[in-house]
Amino acid sequence: MSQSVPVVSIVDDDPSFLRAVSRLLQAAGYTVRTFSSAGEFLAQTSDAPGCLIADLHMPGLSGLDLQTALARDPQAPPVIFLTGQGDIATTVCAMRQGAEDFLTKDTPKAHLLKAVERALARDARQRAERVRLQELRRRFDALTPREREVLQHVVQGRLNKQIASNLGISERMVKLHRTAITSKVQVRSVAELTRLVQDAGPFEEHASTFPKGQ
């Protein structure tokens, strides 16, 4: 996935502007896909890496509507808003929802290209992070229920003796579980294990006891 070429998607109801922006980005070496409305963009199901450049004012679904719809999708690309004019309220709203950038249509090329660059980098970062977390989750998912119980106590910093008495098993058993855990999760230290537990985030079964990821 990470090898595939990033795609810059552009959504604008003005065909001429859409063509111009796509030309510029193509000339700058990007792969571009154009959409004449937010609905059209939402209808396509591509998870190729990339970013989205959207007009704020469009008939039907506006740029903000599009952003709201995308917010539900964890795989959504970063959004750059490109607008004829923007008022403070809309800008704040867009940024709060995590827009990558908010540019006017007459913004210099360098700014636009830099913003695209940043957005693509962020997308790549996010994608890599997602991949790492997925991998992490896969490792944690391999743990047995008993091992998870033990893990819970370990990340809270308890000693083997305390864990053994708490779970009603022998200290030797606790040691065995810990060995299994470190080998499954592929860590060498308790500190590293604790950090990964935090990164991996939601353990659905132990949501109340595990700290939430961001």
Added chain:
Amino acid sequence: MNWITIAWPMVAAICVTLGLIELRIGLARPIDAARLLFSVSAFATAAVCGIELAVMHADNPDRVKALLRWGDIGVGVMIASLTAFIWVYFRSGNKWLAFAGPGLYAVGVIFDFLPPRRSLTYLQITGLRTIETFGGASYRVAEGVPNPLNALPYLGALMLLVFVVDASLRLARRGERRRALVVGGSVAFWVLAAIAHSALIETGVVQMPYLFSVSYLVILLAMTYELTTDVSAAARLGRELQESERRMDLAGTAAGLGMWSLDFTGDEVWATAKTRSLLGFAETERLSQARLMGAVHPDDRDAVRLAFEDSLKNGRDFDVEHRVPNPDGLPRWIAARGRVERDSGGKPNLMRGVVLDISAQRRSQLELQQLQGQLAHTSRVSMMGQLASALAHELNQPLGAILRNAEAAELFLQHDPPGLDELRPILADIRADDQRARDVIERLRALLKRRSIEPRALAVADLLGNIAMLTRADAAARRVTLDIESGSGLPQVMGDWVHLQQVLLNLVLNAMDAIDGAPGNSRRIAVRARYPGEREVEVAVSDSGQGILPEKLGIIFEPFFTTKENGMGIGLSISRTIIEAHGGRIWAENSTPEGATFRFTLPTAEKRLGP
């Protein structure tokens, strides 16, 4: 010469004089039949008077017989004419009685002339007696055997008496007691006196001359009295008429009205001094229909002539406004109104009318129009202000595209080898976007220009398309769905592009405000045009707002009515002025299930161009 030869001719002279007077009055238009009939009776009396005098001086029985025969005819004419006179003058009486009197008399007179041509009065005249009377005068009376047929004229005279009494009573019952008493009484008296006196003479009881004519003096007296009453009434009427004319003149002058009438039969024009001064005629100038038309400003003459002919042909009121050249300055504006009067055959014979100087109203009307134009312009500019940010978007779009294309071209040129093939479409797009920006500016400039309403044939779809362009960005920013669609097959309308844009813009912006003020979820404005027939196109702007309070529906088009905090309340009022100046109507209604709909109509182009 003695008093008899003086008195009888005098009586005759009096009869002739009054007869002539009544004849003169009777013949004056309109012809007065009663007066004519009375003059006939007066002349007949003069004749009878002469016969009476001749009888008094006749020297043989045959001459008396001949004279009496002619006297019978004279008295017959008196009876017939008096009967007819009463009938016409009183406009009452019994028809059978009216015919019976003269009829019976006439039957009697026929015997006068039938063989054996005996006198109706006497079967035989036995002799003539000379009677000396005072003052040394003498006269002759006939003596003879009375004719029993003589009862017929007496019966006729009695019938007349009954007729007159009956007619007089009827007249008195109708309220005209004086006339009934004076005229009816005098005629009745004469008939009674004539019957009684001649009966006494003819039966030989008294030996006197006939007094038909002398006793007729009573009737003359009565009619003279009637005449003087009429004359003084006419004089009073004349004075009242003058007074009323003066009052009318005063009213006309106070109101600045000039009055005129045009008599078609003699092409005569009567006009008050005011009319003459308004139309530029001299006080004494003789006027005619052509001269009146000549006073109208040459540019308005055709319109005035059309209105005039229409009024003559179709009986409509003549109502036209035209100019009259004024050597001292600007042409005067005149409102002329009139009405045609027709004879019984429906042919126009007279037109009466007024003229009024409306220059001042015209001026203020013009000033008002200019003010309205300024107000409309101000409101248009302020509306464009509201749209400013949206319109900036409309301009930013092509400008942004131009910039991006130019930047892309730069990048393609930096490629190795330079991407020259890419440049051609880029330059074409730059050119197209430049034109687009120019168009937007041009349209805005047109809307911002101050100008009067100049209707031309327009396509409604173009109007709506431009409104879509102007409001699209604003609608998007306010998250309102704008659904603008004109039906197919719409005829062109007659209208002024800029002013109609203003109306549509006003309605759409109002609709957006209405939506902003409503809690509902659907934020939608629909603009539709349709052709319901009747040579007009209807445009409707519907919103999904709260609608209009029913009690406000009637006043929202009034100036300074507003529901907005910062509204001036002139938008809709200006829209109404504009639409009505186009000959259309504008109104508002609440729609189901929500919101309000504003509709206006515009005349189709054919309506104005066609007949």
